[in-house]
Amino acid sequence: MASSGNPAKAAIQADGLVRRFGKVTAVDGISFRVEKGEIFGFLGPNGSGKTTVIKMLIGLLPLSAGAAWVEGLDVRVNPEGVRERIGYMSQKFSLYDDLTVAENLQFYGRIYGLPPDRLKRRIDDIIQLNGLAPYLNRLAAHLSGGWKQRLALGCAMLHEPKLLFLDEPTAGIDPVARRQLWDLLFELSGQGITFFVTTHYMDEAERCNHVAYIYYGKLIADGTPEALKQLPDVQPAGTERIEIATPEVTRALRVARKIPGIRSATIFGESIHALVEEHFDLTDLRGKLQSNGIHVTEIRPLTPSLEDVFVELTAKHQSLEETARD
């Protein structure tokens, strides 16, 4: 978990970030490293400090302790330089509603001081990339949520930053627009742009090359989605996960929890996810369920999802904190 290596080569390197607001410690000694070109998913419950970390990294909030380098620049020393090299899209739609799409782009381009010919070229590029051409003369207020986010993303990358911070970019937009925005992120990532994305959607987290999970100011997981699924806390030694597909989930769950060898079980739609001991006899399980009058469609081994990972880690962390308090 510890960050190491040359901070000049990373897109972001954070070493022991701390931020206090009065007596409250909102961010408590966080360290991580984001390599160039990664899509880094930063996850955690509401109010756990995600936005605070972003604001510290882009120089809007001073660090109470620790150090951070963004695009090779020390945030404490040169926040202005950092802001010129990054793009930021906040949680709200930070556009001017009474300006048109073209005017919003013009404004953000000018504020970065792009010379007129380069500004024109960049605006043309972004219009093409984000598909904004049909809406150029429409007021931003009259765009749908998905198009607003595309415009906001366009405004944030006019000055060709190599690193983009997106704070919940897909909150409140429809699934199709969500999918399209992610396709766009992948396309940009292919061009070498690094993304720092916060989200609550696990399917989005699964698409990142690197995820970290923050829980009330502390980083409790950091790695690729695959590596996190192999964590011993998530998949204790001598256990495996299975999925039991059945139309009668609630009754099946009640029965399954009484069967020895099943450590835990939860409902996922039309099936039950269970953590069982190694070499657990699946045919025997099927027989036990059916003898209780439950029709079993299928039983198959299962790799944990990221959601499983975060649920397990959060539960473990909560119990640790409770024992620490007692």
Place this chain on the structure above:
Amino acid sequence: MTNLFRGFGAVFYKEVLHVRRDSATFFFSLLIPLLQMVLLGFGIDTNVRQINTIVYNADGRRESRELIDRLKNSDTFHIIRYAENDRDLTDAIVAGKARVGVKVPVDYSDRLLHHMGAQVLVLIDGSDSSVAGQAINVTTAIGLDESLRRVLTSQNQMAVQMRPKILFNPDSRSPNFFLPGLTAILLLNVTTFLTAFAIVREKEKGTLEQLFVTPVRPFGLLLGKILPYFGIGFFELCLILTSMRFIFRVPIHGSVFLLAFLSMPYIFVSLSLGILISSKAGTQSEAMQLAFLTILPSVFFSGYIFPRETMPWFFRAISYLVPASYFINITRGVILRGAGIQHLWTDALALFAMGIILLVVAARRFQNKAIMP
């Protein structure tokens, strides 16, 4: 140096777009001061004339009637009716029907004919000090004049004669005195009030946070926001001066160009004040309250209504902090007295310095990013 004002051009461009998009609002903010000017200009007369007066003439002979005629002809008093007795006289004043009651005693003519001093009772309602003051002055003057006429024989000249001559505004026309001062108050409508919303609006929308992530510098942001409104404020000033000159026929004795030039620092201060309010306020309604707070000192401590010279020292000190004080000095100076730049440059300089200070204070708030949530 250019770095200090970074982002100025972009912010200016954007603010002009906001104004153009919302032209109805700006049309009304230009119109309202003009309407107020028409109402106040026609409705307010600061000269006290035709005070309602009741007279109890207990004497009734020629000498007493002559005295009452003189009161009537002074234009200061308007006799509503004659009282029958003392009670009638005081009742009319208590009821508010008359502001002044004059009682000529029974022995008035007798005493005059016997060259003894005669007394006339003048009751004055003191609830309005300017009316009371005028009533005292005019009745005293009439009394003095009557006495002199009786003491001096017709050949004798009066030993000392005062010949007052009012320079500037010789007819004591109210609009001439009133409107140049009013200009300072009306301009607040399109300066302080408009910029008071300029930043707090972006705070509420969340766009300010986005701006802070760009390399825009505080002075670039503030000046870019102020400059479009400077144009609006200056245009409003021209409208006010034009209607003052041609609707209310207030003659401008000095140079119109000088007046326009010296108005710029005042517009600048008012805009900076609005921007400072906007950077302090958390919400638009808070900004509105704070902007209203600037109006009262501009009306009462600027010399617009009460002369600054007669204020207690404390309020006089405050008046030096009110930008309108300096601007009213400038407008009255140029319009009424025909003053030149040699008389007024200190006022203009004071305004300019105030504007710079306010702007720096506002910019410092952004430097520390203290307004970030």
